[in-house]
Amino acid sequence: MKGIRSPFVIRKTRQQHPLWRKRQPLLSQLDIELTERCNNNCIHCCINLPAANRSTRIRELDTTQWESILRQAADLGALTVRFTGGEPLLRKDFPDLYIIARKLGLKVLLFTNARLIDAKLAHLFIRIPPLERIEVTVFGLTRKSYETVTKVHGSFLEFQKGVRLLEENRIPFIIKGVYLPANADEVNQIEAWAAALPWMEHPPDFSLLMELRGRRDSPAKNRSLLKLRSSPETAVTFMRRHEKKNMPGMASFCERFVGIKGDILFSCGAGTGGCVDAYGRWQPCLSLRHPDLTYDLLKGSLEDALTRHFPTLKGMKAQNPDFLQRCARCFLRGLCEQCPAWSWSEHGNLDTPVEYLCQIAHAWAHHLGILAAGEKSWEIQDASQRIISWAKNRSSIQGNREGKSPGKK
Amino acid sequence: MKQDIDLKAIYVPSEDVVAREIEGELIIVPIVAGIGDGLDDLLTLNETGKAIWDQLIQKKQLSEIIELLKKQFKSAAEKIEQDVYGFVKELLKRGILKMQSPRS
Ligand code: SF4
Ligand code: SF4
Numbered sequence: 001m002k003g004i005r006s007p008f009v010i011r012k013t014r015q016q017h018p019l020w021r022k023r024q025p026l027l028s029q030l031d032i033e034l035t036e037r038c039n040n041n042c043i044h045c046c047i048n049l050p051a052a053n054r055s056t057r058i059r060e061l062d063t064t065q066w067e068s069i070l071r072q073a074a075d076l077g078a079l080t081v082r083f084t085g086g087e088p089l090l091r092k093d094f095p096d097l098y099i100i101a102r103k104l105g106l107k108v109l110l111f112t113n114a115r116l117i118d119a120k121l122a123h124l125f126i127r128i129p130p131l132e133r134i135e136v137t138v139f140g141l142t143r144k145s146y147e148t149v150t151k152v153h154g155s156f157l158e159f160q161k162g163v164r165l166l167e168e169n170r171i172p173f174i175i176k177g178v179y180l181p182a183n184a185d186e187v188n189q190i191e192a193w194a195a196a197l198p199w200m201e202h203p204p205d206f207s208l209l210m211e212l213r214g215r216r217d218s219p220a221k222n223r224s225l226l227k228l229r230s231s232p233e234t235a236v237t238f239m240r241r242h243e244k245k246n247m248p249g250m251a252s253f254c255e256r257f258v259g260i261k262g263d264i265l266f267s268c269g270a271g272t273g274g275c276v277d278a279y280g281r282w283q284p285c286l287s288l289r290h291p292d293l294t295y296d297l298l299k300g301s302l303e304d305a306l307t308r309h310f311p312t313l314k315g316m317k318a319q320n321p322d323f324l325q326r327c328a329r330c331f332l333r334g335l336c337e338q339c340p341a342w343s344w345s346e347h348g349n350l351d352t353p354v355e356y357l358c359q360i361a362h363a364w365a366h367h368l369g370i371l372a373a374g375e376k377s378w379e380i381q382d383a384s385q386r387i388i389s390w391a392k393n394r395s396s397i398q399g400n401r402e403g404k405s406p407g408k409k
Numbered sequence: 410m411k412q413d414i415d416l417k418a419i420y421v422p423s424e425d426v427v428a429r430e431i432e433g434e435l436i437i438v439p440i441v442a443g444i445g446d447g448l449d450d451l452l453t454l455n456e457t458g459k460a461i462w463d464q465l466i467q468k469k470q471l472s473e474i475i476e477l478l479k480k481q482f483k484s485a486a487e488k489i490e491q492d493v494y495g496f497v498k499e500l501l502k503r504g505i506l507k508m509q510s511p512r513s
Contacts, residue, residue: 008458008496009503012436012451025431077431079438079451105427105438107451129442131451 025077026306029109031275031286032069032081034088034097035060036215039115040150042139044178044228046211046287046345051090060278063093065298067100069276072302074104080132082109084286086278089116095124107131113139114162115155122165133199134173136163138190140183148182172199177206179238180228187241203242208235209337209357212345214289229356232363239364251394254370258334258387263317263324265340265350267333271310284313287341290350318351326353331383332370336361369393413501414494416472419509420465426505428466435459437505444504452505461496468509471497 037056038048049056061069073081081101088094089112101108109132125134139159140146146156166173174197177183177190187206194204210229212222230238261267270284277283281294282305288294293313295305318324327338337357340350347354365371370390371380380386422428425441437452439445445452454462460481464474471493478489500506 008455008461008492008499009437009505010453010455011445012453022433074429079431079436102440103427105429105436105440107438126442128440131439131445 027073027076027078027273027302029080029082029273030069030073030078030302031084031273032066033084033086033275033277033286034066034091034094035086035278037090038085038087038113039090040087040113040139040152040155042150042178044149044180044207044210044225046214046225048086051087056278060091061280063096063100065280066097069280069297069302070097070101070104070106074106076302076306078106080107080109082111084111084275087113087116089121095121098124098130099128102128102130110134111137112162113137113150113155113159114166115158117162117165119165122169122171125166125171126169129171134166134171136166136173136175138175138177138193138204139180141186141189141193145183145186149178149180173197174200174204176204179206179208179230206238208238209360211287211342214287214341214345216345216348232356232359235360236363236367240367250368251391254335254368254387255391256334258331258370260329260331260383261333263328265316265318266313268339270340271313272306274305274310284310285341288344290340290344293340293350316350320349320351322353323351326358326376326378327351329378331380331387332361332365332377335364414471414497415508416475417470419468419470420497420501420506421468421509422466423504423507428462435462441504457492458496461493465497465506 033047035057036047036049037051037053038045039051041048041050070081083094083097088110091097098108108130110130112134114136139149140156143156146159147153150156163173165171175190175194177187179187183190191203194200208230210225212225266284268285270288273285275283275286276297277289277294280297281291282297282302283289283294295309297305300309318328327333330336337360338354342354342357343350343352346352362371362377365377366373366375368390370386371377425439426444427438427440429436429438435454437454439450439452460478461474464477469477475490475493478493479486482489497506501508
């Protein structure tokens with residue numbers, strides 16, 4: 001029966017068909033951070049708490065509370081739930097929550113370090129497939145590099161065992177990395193491994209920017225995080241690895257998304273979905289934990305948050321003079337990672353420009369040829385014209401490379 | 410084709426799928442392995458399939474469904490019968506439908 005052309009049943013793969021003919025449901029995906037606890041203690045982590053932390057565990061929602069949230073998500077039309085953490089597999093009730101979600105007709109996207117994947121869990125994923133590729137983070141390919149990052153003795157062996165179980169049982173998974181001094185010279189090997197995995201559709205993503213602690217709970221950890229950050233130049237060199245392949249897409253991206261957005265704080269999709277933290281507070285996105293912006297699901301509902309609370313975010317305006325002077329007038333905002341979540345973890349408010357991100361955006365724009373050395377993005381007068389000619393120029397270079405004359409389709 | 414299908418039977422969605430109606434679209438989400446064609450496929454039905462499905466979930470006998478559809482649609486009676494048989498047969502093979510109980 002597999003692969004048969006059917007007169008009645010239509011396959012809806014995300015790539016081939018738009019799922020909704022008329023309008024989108026109120027909620028399409030819900031992210032759930034099942035726990036902030038983790039069995040690793042990664043040097044770059046912006047969220048983890050110790051696995052055995054009892055007081056944290058007690059505050060976490062229980063199975064019934066999660067079930068109610070999952071049910072609400074399904075009722076609102078969500079098709080996917082993403083379980084993340086911390087390490088979501090640390091929850092003893094993970095298999096129950098997984099089955100509940102799948103039986104509600106949700107696909108499950110699991111973010112994990114793979115250390116707790118055992119034969120029983122692998123069997124569950126075979127019997128009831130998640131319908132999404134599991135995403136495994138790889139911190140290194142040798143025991144030394146891996147455990148330099150995770151700071152847990154024995155974690156590499158467990159990671160290998162977990163991944164082997166996925167591979168042997170052909171449970172679809174993809175890998176992603178974190179670019180750190182400890183594993184910097186293993187990037188090519190990680191990419192080669194990824195290329196050999198049948199489920200990878202493109203090279204693995206690497207986190208590069210090192211966000212500070214989202215709970216603003218550890219100045220000491222923040223200091224070490226700052227030390228791990230690559231210089232803007234190194235970051236740009238790293239981002240250029242697949243430049244040839246990505247450049248045509250980059251030109252149309254710039255044409256569409258780069259532009260002046262004024263004093264609007266949220267120019268992203270925050271609040272159309274979002275992430276429920278381990279204690280039942282719904283954040284407008286995975287990283288934004290500012291208490292004034294989150295919504296307590298124990299006192300309300302997903303529907304109320306989506307229809308009453310989150311829409312107010314759209315109208316929020318920046319007040320910080322530095323933001324108004326720079327970001328509000330900057331045409332690189334679509335290229336820059338500056339956003340309220342970064343401002344919150346770096347500065348404790350929503351509208352302070354993050355210097356590191358600003359430097360990276362400038363270095364990247366300079367490399368692309370959008371900005372000259374020393375130019376400041378917020379001082380450019382002819383920004384839209386500049387982007388249009390830059391994109392035109394890019395496509396004609398691309399056309400010449402492919403042997404076409406410029407302007408010819 | 411017809412001999413596998415029991416006209417007096419009631420065919421219902423199996424526990425191996427969840428059928429969800431979202432914004433007017435019927436989405437069939439496989440729960441167990443082996444129902445969809447690919448890794449992350451969801452399934453949906455064409456208009457004919459949807460019309461038959463809407464009757465099936467009301468737990469009607471197949472013969473009753475065929476008679477109802479004949480009244481509802483202008484197509485030739487034989488075409489309607491063929492569609493219902495074809496549909497039920499395919500969904501049984503995929504594990505989306507199961508026979509509930511033969512009524513005689
Ligand atoms: S495995 Fe993930 S959640 Fe755990 S400490 Fe490392 S980065 Fe943080
Ligand atoms: S590049 Fe600088 S000025 Fe522009 S949005 Fe980013 S942080 Fe703000």
